[in-house]
Amino acid sequence: MALPALSPALPEILLAVGAMALLMFGAFAGEKSSRTVSFGAMGLIAVAFLMLLVAPKYGTTFSGAYVLDPFARLMKLLALAGSGFAILMSLDFARREKFDRFEYPVLILLATVGMMVMISANDLISLYLGLELQSLALYVIAAIDRDNVRSTEAGLKYFVLGALSSGMLLYGASLTYGFTGHTDFAGIAAALKAHGSSLGIVFGIVFVLAGLAFKISAVPFHMWTPDVYEGAPTPVTTFFAGAPKIAAAALMVRVVIDGYGPIAKDWQQIVVFISIASMVLGAFAAIGQRNIKRLMAYSSIGHMGYALVGLAAGTQQGVESVILYVAIYLAMTLGTFACILAMRRKDGPVEDIGELAGLSRTSPVLAFLLAMLMFSLAGIPVLAGFFAKLYVFMAAVKAGLLGLAIVGALASVVGAFYYLRVIKIMYFDEPKPAFEPMPLELKVVLGLSGLFVLGYVLIANPIGTAATTAAASLF
Amino acid sequence: MVLKALFFYLFAAVTVASAFMVISARNPVHSVLFLILAFINAAGLFLLVGAEFLAMILVVVYVGAVAVLFLFVVMMLDVDFVELRQGFLQYLPIGSVLGAVLLVELLMVLGGWAIDPGLVGKGAVPITATGSNIEQIGTVLYTKYVFFFQASGLVLLVAMVGAIVLTLRHKEGVRRQDISRQVARGPASSIEVVSVETGKGL
Numbered sequence: 094m095a096l097p098a099l100s101p102a103l104p105e106i107l108l109a110v111g112a113m114a115l116l117m118f119g120a121f122a123g124e125k126s127s128r129t130v131s132f133g134a135m136g137l138i139a140v141a142f143l144m145l146l147v148a149p150k151y152g153t154t155f156s157g158a159y160v161l162d163p164f165a166r167l168m169k170l171l172a173l174a175g176s177g178f179a180i181l182m183s184l185d186f187a188r189r190e191k192f193d194r195f196e197y198p199v200l201i202l203l204a205t206v207g208m209m210v211m212i213s214a215n216d217l218i219s220l221y222l223g224l225e226l227q228s229l230a231l232y233v234i235a236a237i238d239r240d241n242v243r244s245t246e247a248g249l250k251y252f253v254l255g256a257l258s259s260g261m262l263l264y265g266a267s268l269t270y271g272f273t274g275h276t277d278f279a280g281i282a283a284a285l286k287a288h289g290s291s292l293g294i295v296f297g298i299v300f301v302l303a304g305l306a307f308k309i310s311a312v313p314f315h316m317w318t319p320d321v322y323e324g325a326p327t328p329v330t331t332f333f334a335g336a337p338k339i340a341a342a343a344l345m346v347r348v349v350i351d352g353y354g355p356i357a358k359d360w361q362q363i364v365v366f367i368s369i370a371s372m373v374l375g376a377f378a379a380i381g382q383r384n385i386k387r388l389m390a391y392s393s394i395g396h397m398g399y400a401l402v403g404l405a406a407g408t409q410q411g412v413e414s415v416i417l418y419v420a421i422y423l424a425m426t427l428g429t430f431a432c433i434l435a436m437r438r439k440d441g442p443v444e445d446i447g448e449l450a451g452l453s454r455t456s457p458v459l460a461f462l463l464a465m466l467m468f469s470l471a472g473i474p475v476l477a478g479f480f481a482k483l484y485v486f487m488a489a490v491k492a493g494l495l496g497l498a499i500v501g502a503l504a505s506v507v508g509a510f511y512y513l514r515v516i517k518i519m520y521f522d523e524p525k526p527a528f529e530p531m532p533l534e535l536k537v538v539l540g541l542s543g544l545f546v547l548g549y550v551l552i553a554n555p556i557g558t559a560a561t562t563a564a565a566s567l568f
Numbered sequence: 569m570v571l572k573a574l575f576f577y578l579f580a581a582v583t584v585a586s587a588f589m590v591i592s593a594r595n596p597v598h599s600v601l602f603l604i605l606a607f608i609n610a611a612g613l614f615l616l617v618g619a620e621f622l623a624m625i626l627v628v629v630y631v632g633a634v635a636v637l638f639l640f641v642v643m644m645l646d647v648d649f650v651e652l653r654q655g656f657l658q659y660l661p662i663g664s665v666l667g668a669v670l671l672v673e674l675l676m677v678l679g680g681w682a683i684d685p686g687l688v689g690k691g692a693v694p695i696t697a698t699g700s701n702i703e704q705i706g707t708v709l710y711t712k713y714v715f716f717f718q719a720s721g722l723v724l725l726v727a728m729v730g731a732i733v734l735t736l737r738h739k740e741g742v743r744r745q746d747i748s749r750q751v752a753r754g755p756a757s758s759i760e761v762v763s764v765e766t767g768k769g770l
Contacts, residue, residue: 097714109722116729155715196733203726210719222719229723233730248734268677293677 101151104141104169105209105524111137113200127193131180134198138177138205145169157277161536162417162566167559168343170210171420175336176205178427178538182434183328185532190442192326197237201332204230208340215351217266217276218343223555224262224308227337228255234332235325241512247324254317255307264302269296269352278352290356298353298360302367305348308341309397310390312370319382322390324390330386331430334393339419342400349404350567357407364405365497371398372504381510384444385433388511389426392470395508396422402501403485406492413564414484417556421481421549425469428542435531435539443558446515451524459531460545464516469546470504471512477549572616580611596642604635621701 097107111133119130126211145166153160180198187193207227215219232255236248272293273284322330349360375395381410382388390393400422403414436443452460468476482505486498531539545552582605588604607630614623693708709717764770 102715113725156712158713158715194733200726200729200733203722203729206722218713218716222716222723226719226723226726229726229730233726233733236734239734291678296673296677378711448714 097156097495098152101152102142102159102213103150105206105240105263106551107144108137108141108202108206108209111259112199112206115202116196116199119199122195123172123295124193127187127197128184128363129183130195131187131198134179135180137202138173138180141169142173142177145173145293145348151508153215155219157279158219159210160215160327161168161213164343164347164412164563164566165213167400167416167563168267168339168419169209171423172208172212172336172339172343173205175339175423175427176201176290176332176339179328179332179335182331182427182431182538183263184534185444186326186434189437190326192238192316192328194237197234200234201238204234205336208336211344212347214344214347215278217270217278217281217352220348221259221263221266224304224341224344225259227340228259231255231333231337234329235321236515237327237329241326243324243328247321248470250324251321254540258304258307258314261300261307265297265302265304267298268293272297278347281352285353287357287360290359294353294356298349298356299363301348302345303358305341305345306367309338309345309400310394311367311397311401312374312394313367315371315374315394319378319387322393323384323386323444327386327430327434327444330389331423331427331434332439334389334426334430335423338393339369339423342397342415342419345401345566346404346415351411354458361405361407364401365494368398368401368405369497369500371395371401372501373398374380376504376507377542379508382511383446385436385446385515386444386448388515389429391431392508392512393422393426395504396470398504399482399485399501400501402494403488405494406488406496408488408489409564409568411485411488411561412504412567414488416560416563417484418481419561420556421469421477424545425466427479428462428539428546429470431535431539431542432459432466435459435528435535438526439529442557448525449515449519450522452528454524455527459539460519462521462539465543465546467512467515471509473509473548477546480549480553576613576616579609580608580618583609583613597639600635600638600642603638604631607631607635619701621705 104357115130115133115137118133119126122129148165149166150160151161151163151166152447160473180201183192184406187197204227204475207223207225207230210219210223211227212223231301232248232252235251236245238244250528266276269281273281274293275281285562303314307317310318325333349357353360373509375393375398379388379391379395382391396418400418403411403418405411418545423530433444434442436448449463452463465476469476472478472482483499489495489498489501586602586605586609590599590606591601594603607626611623611626614620614626693712696704706716711751762770
């Protein structure tokens with residue numbers, strides 16, 4: 094048997110081999126090498142990004158277990174951007190907080206390889222392996238500040254619940270294999286088309302979706318999110334809120350569209366339920382939060398609910414809206430976390446929302462950009478977040494899910510309250526002492542994110558075209 | 569055929585019973601021993617379906633390595649299992665209700681289906697009559713499933729890195745063996761000849 098075609102998977106191979114090389118370098122050069130390893134990891138991610146951007150080699154390889162299509166390419170570009178920026182944003186924190194472990198960027202690289210395997214998964218086994226590769230690395234980096242009780246608690250909690258969800262996913266995968274006789278998505282779809290749905294398949298779908306919903310922290314599998322986001326060091330939270338969500342959302346889209354596509358009626362109701370529950374809980378539970386990282390955790394739960402609105406539609410337009418939603422979500426999240434990382438005084442970082450009081454007078458530019466990001470997260474028109482919500486609701490209405498769109502719109506009104514409260518605290522409360530000056534790399538990330546959010550109207554067309562091509566490759 | 573069915577029910581019954589004992593035994597050492605019994609019976613089940621390589625691997629890896637490691641951990645760590653179980657009775661009612669609901673649902677799912685007698689031959693990669701198990705696994709593992717094989721390798725690498733990151737500490741003041749220094753030592757640098765006067769000491 095000839096060697097399988099490796100060219101579609103070259104970016105993954107590059108990242109995996111590079112991660113091992115950096116690991117060896119770090120192990121021999123010692124703890125002082127963490128900055129070099131970080132730059133090396135960012136360089137590798139940039140090269141992989143360019144490989145996918147300039148010359149993607151579309152195709153299916155490894156006996157059909159791996160696929161690179163325009164959808165996978167676009168989602169991988171987003172995931173790579175999320176990982177790369179997460180490493181960049183951790184540089185300053187690492188220097189100040191004695192957080193300089195060279196394993197951190199290496200584990201992010203390996204998690205990124207896992208994400209890319211997930212996004213390209215065309216088989217239940219590669220789905221599971223990619224998910225485990227990513228999750229295992231995430232458990233470790235949640236607890237990487239091992240002398241801090243809250244960080245270790247976050248890591249342990251994430252690990253125990255994550256292992257449970259992986260078990261559920263595996264059980265669902267085995268039921269699917271048992272009832273269809275295939276592990277590859279095309280084979281599953283063909284078997285479902287020929288024989289239709291059955292109780293066993295529905296059972297399998299429920300378990301698989303439960304496992305995936307855990308990874309994107311959708312209700313009712315969201316319990317870990319606030320604790321892990323709060324307990325993990327802030328750069329780690331930045332990473333968690335971005336790239337892994339994109340990969341898990343992409344995986345969810347591919348499983349239900351490619352694998353369970355012929356029995357859309359059966360999974361649609363599950364996705365609708367998860368979506369409504371996430372939007373509503375994300376809106377109401379965030380109201381009482383005082384810690385900005387917890388607030389962002391509930392915000393991300395809500396946003397995943399909105400992204401699933403598009404998936405619930407199950408149409409090409411729906412998938413397109415999911416892609417646009419997660420892309421815009423990634424840009425907004427990275428910008429917001431750049432602001433959160435900038436919340437630091439002489440005696441260390443602060444996380445309480447009250448500490449932002451009067452930011453408009455102490456650092457007006459930061460306050461303005463954070464306010465724009467908050468408006469965008471709330472979905473105020475002409476900002477990027479508004480279009481994201483518009484796309485998913487339009488897709489839902491077109492697919493006849495009017496009720497879902499209405500619940501979503503109502504939830505976003507409730508959610509607007511806590512985003513607006515952050516703005517009120519920044520602009521109308523008595524000022525607190527100024528924060529330390531913002532490091533350059535955070536300024537760059539915040540600037541890019543602010544430009545994206547403010548100028549989305551101008552670049553909506555090319556992004557929309559890219560999303561259309563990507564979504565079309567799934568149908 | 570009857571003998572095969574007899575052994576199937578024997579192995580299956582012992583596996584389920586010992587799995588139950590794993591979670592209900594009071595003494596954690598007994599739990600681990602029951603776990604080993606469950607593994608060995610599962611290996612017997614693999615033998616019955618003709619997967620002799622998997623059966624042997626199960627015995628070698630799980631019984632020989634994993635379970636023994638468990639035994640070490642249980643004996644070395646002084647875990648108070650009685651204290652760990654304190655919430656057990658409190659959550660028992662709701663837990664058993666949920667378990668019963670799930671069991672009924674599973675029975676409904678599986679009860680409506682009859683298992684195809686020719687199922688064993690219909691897997692993604694069925695066992696053929698020619699060649700041993702090892703040969704057959706080897707031919708697909710490194711060709712058709714090479715991607716999964718490599719990806720599993722990466723997962724294990726992450727597990728290893730993670731264990732080291734979270735637990736390895738470089739202690740200050742640990743005296744490590746430095747072979748080059750040991751070899752370079754000569755009488756001049758390590759021996760001092762002192763003439764001691766009688767009755768005085770040093």
